[in-house]
Amino acid sequence: MSPTCNSRTGLNMCSALKLSVVLNSPGQRYSTDERIEGKVLITVDAETKFSEINISLEGSSRVNLLQPITTQLETGASHMFLRLKQHIDEVNYPASRVFRPGTTYQFPYQFVIPERLPLKSCSHESKHTSIRQAHTETPPTLHLGNLSQSLCKIKYIIRADVSRQNSDLSQNVQTLASCTKTLHFVPTHEKGVSFSRLEQRDVYRSIIVQEVKSQWKRQTLGRLEILASTLQPIQVPSPCFPIHAVNTHVALQLRFDSFRDTLPPRFAKIHPTLKQSTLFSTKPQDDYLCINNIIADQITRGAHIQVRSLPSQTISSIEWTKHMLPHHSASSSFDQSSQPSSVAELGSSPNSTTGYYYTASVMIPISLSSSRDLVPTFHSCLVSRTYALELRLSYRVLNAPVLQRMITLEVPVKVVGARTLNKISDTLPSYSSITPDEPSHFASPPMTYYIEGKSWNTEYPGTVLQESKWLSSPEGRQACILPTYDEVVARSAKPQ
Numbered sequence: 001m002s003p004t005c006n007s008r009t010g011l012n013m014c015s016a017l018k019l020s021v022v023l024n025s026p027g028q029r030y031s032t033d034e035r036i037e038g039k040v041l042i043t044v045d046a047e048t049k050f051s052e053i054n055i056s057l058e059g060s061s062r063v064n065l066l067q068p069i070t071t072q073l074e075t076g077a078s079h080m081f082l083r084l085k086q087h088i089d090e091v092n093y094p095a096s097r098v099f100r101p102g103t104t105y106q107f108p109y110q111f112v113i114p115e116r117l118p119l120k121s122c123s124h125e126s127k128h129t130s131i132r133q134a135h136t137e138t139p140p141t142l143h144l145g146n147l148s149q150s151l152c153k154i155k156y157i158i159r160a161d162v163s164r165q166n167s168d169l170s171q172n173v174q175t176l177a178s179c180t181k182t183l184h185f186v187p188t189h190e191k192g193v194s195f196s197r198l199e200q201r202d203v204y205r206s207i208i209v210q211e212v213k214s215q216w217k218r219q220t221l222g223r224l225e226i227l228a229s230t231l232q233p234i235q236v237p238s239p240c241f242p243i244h245a246v247n248t249h250v251a252l253q254l255r256f257d258s259f260r261d262t263l264p265p266r267f268a269k270i271h272p273t274l275k276q277s278t279l280f281s282t283k284p285q286d287d288y289l290c291i292n293n294i295i296a297d298q299i300t301r302g303a304h305i306q307v308r309s310l311p312s313q314t315i316s317s318i319e320w321t322k323h324m325l326p327h328h329s330a331s332s333s334f335d336q337s338s339q340p341s342s343v344a345e346l347g348s349s350p351n352s353t354t355g356y357y358y359t360a361s362v363m364i365p366i367s368l369s370s371s372r373d374l375v376p377t378f379h380s381c382l383v384s385r386t387y388a389l390e391l392r393l394s395y396r397v398l399n400a401p402v403l404q405r406m407i408t409l410e411v412p413v414k415v416v417g418a419r420t421l422n423k424i425s426d427t428l429p430s431y432s433s434i435t436p437d438e439p440s441h442f443a444s445p446p447m448t449y450y451i452e453g454k455s456w457n458t459e460y461p462g463t464v465l466q467e468s469k470w471l472s473s474p475e476g477r478q479a480c481i482l483p484t485y486d487e488v489v490a491r492s493a494k495p496q
Contacts, residue, residue, distance in 0.1 A: 017048050021159075022039050063280045161177065205227065205229035230251075279383070320359070
């Protein structure tokens, strides 16, 4: 992508300063803790005095919502969540800080995007600590829009500008030239390649119960219960080793309680569909975004859902195992000790009237085509990306008219970035020197909405994180400990 530049003519000069940002690996997708390096080139046609050169890496998000035609207002919000500065030694500046024609001045830069953002990048209130932890994970590059506007964007740029202090007594600083270069970033997390016990138990699984009835008299023939769970996150392929498809597995546990001596159903095919949801808001979120929140508040929130059909698979080879019910027992065949309360409640419903039930289990491989749209799952202050697999299973009941039936359930899946790192040299700037002291902030222009004759201003009032009681808790003290740069380098140098 070509850089965006602009320049201004210096005082008492008729020539413009030319500024460009160059990446050593143009077109590359960068990942967490990977070195980003390049140089800034400066040329002039006449002697040009300057005061300072600033080179920084910036990460920001932007959300735009188009309001109903009755208001004709487009609301927006932006968040600068990361800004790393490159230190330039005094010896690298030209003499007397004057650019002279005939010379191309080069200023190299090196950056590393960390796995976690400074805690001050998420300064708004949240309902629990996991929200702040999720919001301080570095989000991926993302751009979503329709034919008329950009809905939400997360971008990373290298910014360079040359400034000069005015010659008068005022302290105003004049920007002589500025230039930006966009880069593509996909985060990776060491702890993201497997689920935590809480995620495996409560988040990335789904259950459905369906009564199987006869076609004509609508008599209940049995009760079908299916529990689906994803065992591992889907890993986004490394930019260094691109592949055409990524694979995952979904585990299905099935139970059929037979009424009237009905044999268990015979499954035919499974039709998987990947549902990709991008949720965004013009206000910082104190909880995880979901579709229900979007529907309830369409003034400050929006959603974009993309559905991708996946290859169907034959599952007719599923074999059922018959079990006898113990006397005076109504427990489900699933291990209730490891299930969430909702699953346990389902298993405690009335069971077979015949004194036995059937169980089966199967592992379903799922293949996804790799594309840039498949970014890791993330939750930031303004934008979230989640995924779910919709599974439609077709079956028919034995000793019943040949009529295919369908049962559908949706199981959440997690997408993570595969970690492949380059060795980072020890010549990079220190972590403290590239992390600014000033906190990032939400920048949302004041806009007024009119609903039911009432109006209010949507400019978000900033809150001071240090005043929160959360900081005094053990979780807060632990979350405030930022890794040292040496720890980042040591972790990245581990053999893969």
